Each structure stands twice: as C-alpha cells, then as structure tokens.
Amino acid sequence: MGSILEVNLLSPITLAFALGILARRIGSDLSLPREIYGGLGIYLLFALGLKGGHELAQASLATIALPVVATLALGCVRPLTSWTVLRGVGRLPVADAAGIAAHYGSVSAVTFIAALTFVDAMGDPAAGFLPTLLALLESPGIAIALMIGAVKAGTSRPVGEVVHEVLAGRTLVLLVGGLAIGYFSAPEAWEQVQPFFDGAVFKGALTLFLLEMGIVAADRLDDLKTTGPFLVAFGIGMAVVHGILGVAVGHAVGLAPGSATVLGAMSASASYIAAPPAVRITLPEANPTLSLTASLAITFPFNIVVGIPLYYRFATFLAA
Amino acid sequence: MGSILEVNLLSPITLAFALGILARRIGSDLSLPREIYGGLGIYLLFALGLKGGHELAQASLATIALPVVATLALGCVRPLTSWTVLRGVGRLPVADAAGIAAHYGSVSAVTFIAALTFVDAMGDPAAGFLPTLLALLESPGIAIALMIGAVKAGTSRPVGEVVHEVLAGRTLVLLVGGLAIGYFSAPEAWEQVQPFFDGAVFKGALTLFLLEMGIVAADRLDDLKTTGPFLVAFGIGMAVVHGILGVAVGHAVGLAPGSATVLGAMSASASYIAAPPAVRITLPEANPTLSLTASLAITFPFNIVVGIPLYYRFATFLAA
Amino acid sequence: MGSILEVNLLSPITLAFALGILARRIGSDLSLPREIYGGLGIYLLFALGLKGGHELAQASLATIALPVVATLALGCVRPLTSWTVLRGVGRLPVADAAGIAAHYGSVSAVTFIAALTFVDAMGDPAAGFLPTLLALLESPGIAIALMIGAVKAGTSRPVGEVVHEVLAGRTLVLLVGGLAIGYFSAPEAWEQVQPFFDGAVFKGALTLFLLEMGIVAADRLDDLKTTGPFLVAFGIGMAVVHGILGVAVGHAVGLAPGSATVLGAMSASASYIAAPPAVRITLPEANPTLSLTASLAITFPFNIVVGIPLYYRFATFLAA
Amino acid sequence: MNAPPSLELHGLQLVTIVAETVLRDRITRRLQDLGATGFTVTESQGRGSRGLRTGDVPGQGVRIETLVTPEVAVRILGMVAERYFADYAVIAWVTEVQVVRGDKYVGPR
Amino acid sequence: MNAPPSLELHGLQLVTIVAETVLRDRITRRLQDLGATGFTVTESQGRGSRGLRTGDVPGQGVRIETLVTPEVAVRILGMVAERYFADYAVIAWVTEVQVVRGDKYVGPR
C-alpha cells in the first residue's frame, strides 16, 4: 500500500489541493477568481461527459446493463444508510439529518475524476462507461433524502420544484449533455477537439481546480470546532463504508479493479455543488454549515488523500 | 446533401450549441460566467487574426486583390438590401430598419469560424487570407446603415463618434491587430505559440463558446412571439440571399469552393457584438430586441445548422 | 545586436504588448475581463513554479549555492541603490522614495518569463533553477525598503504585519508552492500535466497576458505628464544599472549567458503586483501613482522591448 | 430640494433586500405580484447575526432594490419577513427617496 | 444624529442613476461638468417598465452614485431626464444623506 499511497500523494493534483489548504492556513490572499473556478468546473464536467460519451458509443449494452442497475441501487441505498446513521447515532434533528443525507446520497464529480486519474496512473484504467454511471448516481440520492425530510418534517415544501431544479441543474446537464454529444459526434469530429477535452489539458485544469478547492475547504476547517467530533467521524466513516460497498458491488457485477475503484470512490463521495442549493430551498431549517463542512472539509480530502488508494487496494484484493 | 448536413450536425460544435438551447429551455441554471464567455470571445478573435496573419504573409497580393474588392462591394451592398427589405416589405419604422440593417451589414465572427471548421472537415479548407476579408466586411455595413438611419431620421446623432467606436471596437482591434502580429511575427516565433491558438485548443474553445451562445440565443426565443413572423422570414431569407450572393461573388473572383463557402457564410451572417452598442447610441429609438432576436435567435442558428452546408453545396455546384 | 532586437521585437509576445498599448491609445474598449487577467496571472506563476521545481530536482546543491547567495545579495543591494538615487538625485519625499524603492527592490515575474522565452529563442536556454532565484528575489527588497521608510518617516506602521502579507502573498505562495509541487511530484505524474503548464500553452497564455498588460500600461502613460522627467530617467536608468549588475553578478558566480541574462532581467525589473498593496498599507502617504507609473509604464516596457536583448548582449560579451 | 416643476420629483420608498443568492429568483418573481414595477440587483457578500457567511451556500449574496409606493413597500417587507426571516440570511430596509418621473413606478393597484 | 462637532457631518444629496452599460461613460463624463466632485459605480442587473432587460444590449447595467449639493443634484437629474429618459432604460433617484467632511464634495460653483 506504501507505493500506492505515494503515487497518490506525489501527484500534482493532490499536492495542489494541499497547497490550497496551506495557503489559506498561513493567511494568504491567494484565490482563483470565482468566475475562473466556475468556468473550470463547467469545463471539467463537460469534458468528462464528452469523453465518456465517445467511449460509451464503443460499449455494448450487455457490458453496461448490470453496472447501471448496481449504480441505481447504490443511489437508493446511500441516502438511507446516511439518514439512519445521522438520526440513530448522531441524533441530529430531522432537517439536518435529511440535508446531510442528500449530500451523501449524491456524488462529487471531482472525487470521481481524481479516482479516474489515479487508476490511470496505476496502469489500471477504468472502463469508458463510468461517467455514465456518475450521471446516474448524481440525483436519486438527493431526491430520496429530500423526500424523507419533507415527510418527516411534515412540511409542504416544494419538493417537486426542487426535483426539477436538480435534474435541470448544471452538473447533470453538462454531464448528460456531454455524454450525448460525445456519443453522437462523428469519431473524426471528436478527434479534432479531443486534445482540448482530454489528456494533459484536462489534468492541468483539474490541478488548478483542486488548488482552489483546497482554499475553499480550508475556509471550512475552522467550522469543525463548532460542528463537533461526530461529524468528523461521520464524514470519514460514511466514506469508508460507502466506498467499500461501492467496490464490492462493482466487483460483484463484474467490473475490473480500476472500474470498481472508481465506482467505490463515487459511492464514497458527497456532493457540494448540486445538493446544497436544493437542500437550502427544500429544508431551510437545516444548517448548511453542517453538510458543507462534512462533505467539503472532511469527506472530500479524506477520499482524495487516503480513500481512493484504499478503495483501489480493496478492489485489487477482491480481484486477486 | 445528406452526408454534408450530417457532418455539420454531428460535430461537437453544433451539438454544443443545441445543448445550450436545450439547457435553457428545460429551465437549467447552466451558464458560463460572463467573464469566461468574454475571455473566450477575445481568444477566438485574436487567434483567428494571428493565424490569418501568418497565412497572409504567404499569400501574394495578386491572389487577394480581387477578393478584397469583392468583399468591400459586399460590405456596401448588404446594408442596402437589408434596409430595402425591412422598409419595403416589413414596413418597419426608419430607426428599426436602419438598426437591423446595421446588424446585417456587419458579420458574425463565430459563424465565420464555424464555416472554416466545416470546410476543413469536408476536406476543402479555405484559403489563408479569408480572415483578412472578415476584417474588411465587419465595419462598412454598420457605418452605411447608421448613416442612412441618421439622414432619414433627421437626427444629429454622433455618427462620427460612433464610426470611431466601431473602428476602435474590440472585434476589429483583435482581428486586425492579430492579423498584423501574425503577419510580422517570425515564423519560428509563431510556431512556438501556434498549438495554443490553433487546432484542438481553438476548436475546443469554440465548442465551449457555442454552448454559451446556445444559452444566450435560447433566452431570445421567447421574444419571437412578440416580434412576429416577418422577422423570422427576414432572418432566414436575408441569410440565404446574402449567402448565395457571397458564394457567387466568391466564385466569380476565383475562390475555390471552400473559400467561397466561407465568404458566403460571412456574407449571410449578422453581427451581435459590434453592431448592438453602436446602434444603441446612434439610433436609440430603435428597439434592440428586434435586431438582437433576428441576428442571434434566427440568422445565427440557421447558418450554423442549415446555412453553411447549403452554401457549401452551392459552391461545389458552381465549381463543378 | 540588430538580429537580437529583431527576434525580440518580432515575437507575438512583444507584439501583443504593443497591440495592447495601441488599442488603448486609439480609444478602444478592448480589455480582458479582470478575472481572466487574474486567472492567467495565477496560471503563469504556478506553471513557472511547477516547471522550475521539476528542474530543480535535477540540479545539484553545488550548482545552485553560489547563485542563491548572489541573488540574496542583489535582493539587499537593489532597494538601497534605488533609495539612494530617489532621495539623492530625485529629492523625493521619504515615503515616496521608500515606496518606489520597494517596487524596484522586488521583481516582475512577467519580465522574468519574457527573458526565459527570449533566451530560449536565442538558443541559449537558462538553467532550470532560475525560478528558484526569482522566488528568492521577490520579497527581501520590499521588506528592506519598507523598513527604511518606516524608520525614516518615524511611523509606527505595521511593518511586521506587512512582511507577513508579502510572504503569504499570492505571488510567493504560487511560486514557492509550485516549486515544491514540481520538486516532489513523481516525474511520470509531472509528465501527465506538463503540456498544460509548459510549451505552447504557457507561451500562448503569456501572449494574452501581455496584451492586457499593454492595455494596463497604456492607461498609465498619461500620468507621465504629471510625474515628470525624473521618473522616466529613473525607470530606465535603474533598469539598466540593475540589469548590468545582475548580469555581471551572474557571470561572476558562473552562470552561462542565458542564465545570466535572465538574472539580469530579474534584477532590472520592478514589481507591480506584490509591492503595491504592501506599500499602500505601510506607507499610505506615498503616492501610488508614482511607483506604479514608473514600474508599469516605464521599466516594464523598457525591459521587454530593449532591456532583455541588451542584457543578453552584455552576457554574451562577458562570456566571450 | 428646489426642483423645478419640470423635473416631476415623486416621493417614493426604496426597499433594499439583502439575501442569499438562492432566494434571488424567488424574491424577484414575487415583487411584481406585490405591485413593484421593476428592480435592480447587485452582487454582494456579507456577514450577519446568523454567524453565517452569505456565501455559505455556494454563490454570493444579492442586494435587491425596488422603488415603490409606501403600500407596496409594506407588502414586500411583510412577504420577506414572513417567508424568509426565520430560516434564511436576509435583511431588508426602507429609505425615503425622491424619484424623477416617479409616477412611472406607481404600479396598478 | 448627535455627531460630535469634530465629525463635521454635512447634509448632502446622494443621486443614484441606474442605466444601460452603454451610457456609463457618457453619463459619468457629464457629472463633473455639472459640478459633481466624484462618483462610485457598481455593476447591476435589472428589469423595469420598459419590459427590457438592462442586459438586452450585451453587457449588464450600471448603478452610478454621486454625492452632491441640491443644486447640482437638480442639474444632474435634469440632464439624465432630458437626454436619456425617452429612449434608454434609465432610472434616477435622490436620497438625503449626511456626509463626513462633506465640504470636500461641494464642487466649485
């Protein structure tokens, strides 16, 4: 595991994240302009979709049927496990529990991309249809958790409206839209733009994006003092449980270790882009500091630094 | 024509534009930050100029003399045809007719670039001096239409001031400045930056730009209800007439089908960047919704989806 | 020297700067969005650090020990020469002299990058550890000049606080952070992102950055009328003196002409990013127009157009 | 203010609402229903009693201004207070202002 | 307000003009001629009676503020009303404010 961790830790991507955290901790004014950060995010999601769509066009339905079913199952289970732990162990109020469960029922695309890059570097690249699974795992968890919250809190909040907002949200539109464009584009047309959406440009843009994510995450570290130890334990524990679950499910439906690792990382991740506004509107009594701190300052760094190599280790163990 | 249309429709560039429209129609919040959109626009124009200048340095004066004259002629004729149709058939008020004529007397650089990319993909690349023609076609039409408007409306508006603004406007400065830099740069110096301003990076940036243009155009589709059917007919009819005219003129002055197609697309296009502020200042009584809806929501999509393949078909027909 | 100057003048980088100046002088509204300009600046510094760090990992301590000492010496001497000339010859008030000295005690990373690109084009590339020297030359000069100012002005301004701000400032964090990441990254990991942070992408981004720097510099040209001839003479004279000094010192510690040129350009340059806010807070009585006009509108263009070829000529003369 | 009659100054009220970005469209959509004829929005950042950064939920805050008659102002403030004060980072205040051609901004009653 | 005399508060008028971006330089250039000693501009977006989005012409709207004496305020409002009200998306209002060291902002007459 030593060398696996090393590959992960000594990559510019992980180190850029660490630099972002460090910069903020020493009080630096360094920060990517908000618009650049937003633009990079759009580029990364769209590029991910395009490339995934191009590769999906080469996959047979038989290959992806089982993984699709498995992913949808993960999408239903993860908000429930999160809710159960948050209520049962954490004893959080209904709104807070449902709000956090919505974040952990969805996914972090950047964690997904980091896992793709990691298994690439390990010489175990993931199958081309994984981005399709990412698109499938993004929304159901948010919807399920919000529904639980709305029912339990007895409110008549606009869940329908919010489901629409999540489905029409930028993350899903870019991912699904990119998948469709990549799928339908003529191969020669894709090749003309591929170097812009793939390879070094994609990884370089990811490096800059992670620099800023480190800065954003560092801003939340102070909140850990007020949110308390349960949230830290939850953020790490839930990642490990969902990550191991994702790898195991991936293995069970026949994914190779690289793909199973990426499915695990996806499953272990928590949303910080799609879920927050949806939760803010549907469950305004939920404290947004709790969910954002857990997903951004605990689960995200844990997965980037330790989780992904761990899921990979488990995936190779299962495959051995 | 089937396969020509297919090449055009199944390119990521056209599909990204469609995705932008679709995203906005389903109520998505997807939108490139305004500054990214502006930055991409600057990059595209500057890159176009640089590359055009580099290639212009290889062209002989004899080759470009006739096309230059033809382009200037198109620049004088197009605002007049537009004005005549708008007044004669559409019976629009003086200010509105002059304002729209200014848009259709100028050009859309993105339409031009899409045409370049299309003829490339068809294996019929345009000559290197076409961007020079684009620079020549940008301004005269605006000036002529504004002058008609000022005279007919009997106003003493600052036409001189506005002519300066158009000539010093960002579009022309980037295009002409880029042409000059590309022309004068040492070939080895150009090669050092070429991969950034050409090829996949250029086409990838164009893809992202068109995604946002789709979003912007979609915002105007609702305005079609109030602007009425004449504007729709005008936006399409004018494009076809000017496009066919441009191809024919190009063929007459000896351009090969690829180049004639691009000249046609240029001629068929309408401005939505340089013309609007100029018209807003000179003819403030003109309703900006009319001109922007026509150029952005009708003529631009028509050219991108149907027009360019059509002009190409006509150009190959003439050349046969 | 003719052909040296030509290589420098006919590069897209220099010409883009000239275009920026020209655009503003003819009253164009062309301007990169502020956020794009900021983002490009972050990219350039970070990329410079990454690449420098990767190359530093290949250098031996023996090779860089003397250059490091020489650079630190330059860092102490330059604010003092600046201060002496500003007070002795220019008879400027204490605060203004100290403020300008802080700018000329620090460096311009863009001048440094332009010098790197220039010696590359001359076939005399600089050693890989030069970015490390840049990081070392950035801060001491600001601190020394501010300390002189605080002592002489008898103020109890927050020099300590400001020293922290400079050390934690974005320039140094990106440069030193990038150096560290480049140094520690596994070589294969670096190769995966290198095409994004090096080569044509880097030079292309620099070209766009210089376009906007030309615009920014042009905005200051009018201020030259009020700031008077001494500042012009100082901006050019100080650049030449510090440039020649830097080349000589570089030659003395064994640098090859390419590296000595870059050290000279670094030494000849003046800060316009890190120094201004530090001076604004510590010496608020200092007129920011003076220091910014000198560094941005005089010294920077002088170095880009004339200075760098001059220092190279001197470096090759010493090495002959 | 000694305005010449030609300037037609009208006394109106300027309602300013600072809110989380997530509420932007929800609030502006309601303004028209309550009788406002228009509004102006600027981006903002802030810190308040809630100890929450307005930007806690990604995206910054917004500052919405609308010129209205006193009756409409009351309706708007009531709507904001009732719907959003309990759960969201929101603040609202009213200023007395003089508007040129203010009659344009007196909506249908 | 019980300002200690040392604070030198001056009653002045704050003129706020919200306009299409295309008018930004045209309006600010005129302000000085009419006696304003300075101005502050923020970017804005909006919707008004014209049914026009301020951003209809590419670029957003601007919100221009200038602190002036009542006489200057009248001149500015008159200029804006006369030149721009008919054809452009523009709105302008005046607020009474107290300014620290307000004498700085009383321009030459």
Next chain:
Amino acid sequence: MNAPPSLELHGLQLVTIVAETVLRDRITRRLQDLGATGFTVTESQGRGSRGLRTGDVPGQGVRIETLVTPEVAVRILGMVAERYFADYAVIAWVTEVQVVRGDKYVGPR
C-alpha cells in the same frame, strides 16, 4: 409609512463606506468591535477628489454598508475619518432608514 405593528419597523442608520480594496478587511474587522452586528459589501469603481482612480492600486474599490444605531454610526464614522481620510481614497455617509425587525441589529452596548 403606515406599517402594521406586526412589521416592527425600527429607525436605524445605514452607514455606507466606499474605500480602496486594500482597506476592506481592515475596516470590516473594526466594524464589529464598534458595535455593528453585520455588514454587506459590494465591489465598486470610482473617481474622486484625490484624482486617484480607486483602482490605482490593483483591485477595485469596495462599498461597505452597515445598519447600526446612531451611536455606533458616530463611532464608525469617527474611526474611518481618523484612520483613513488623510491618506486613502475613502468616503462615508449616513442615511436614515427603517429596518424590518430592526432590533436584531442593535448590538450589545
């Protein structure tokens, strides 16, 4: 304004400070010490008596607003005037406003 009692309007003062960006954190940090319960910041650009563009030092200007009681307003204006007026491009003014649930913004004394 005929506010129904339920709206609980409070008369407060809105202090607006326009300053160089370099002062942003220095000023907002002090606001709380002087008794403000919050603030709102927007980006701005401007030109003033100093002949200085606010953006002379890279970065634009900021416009800071804080709703406070009259006593706190005096303290804030005094602080700004004393510390920053001599050397920086700064301007500050006060407007009388009515705030919904204004009691929230009356800090500890």
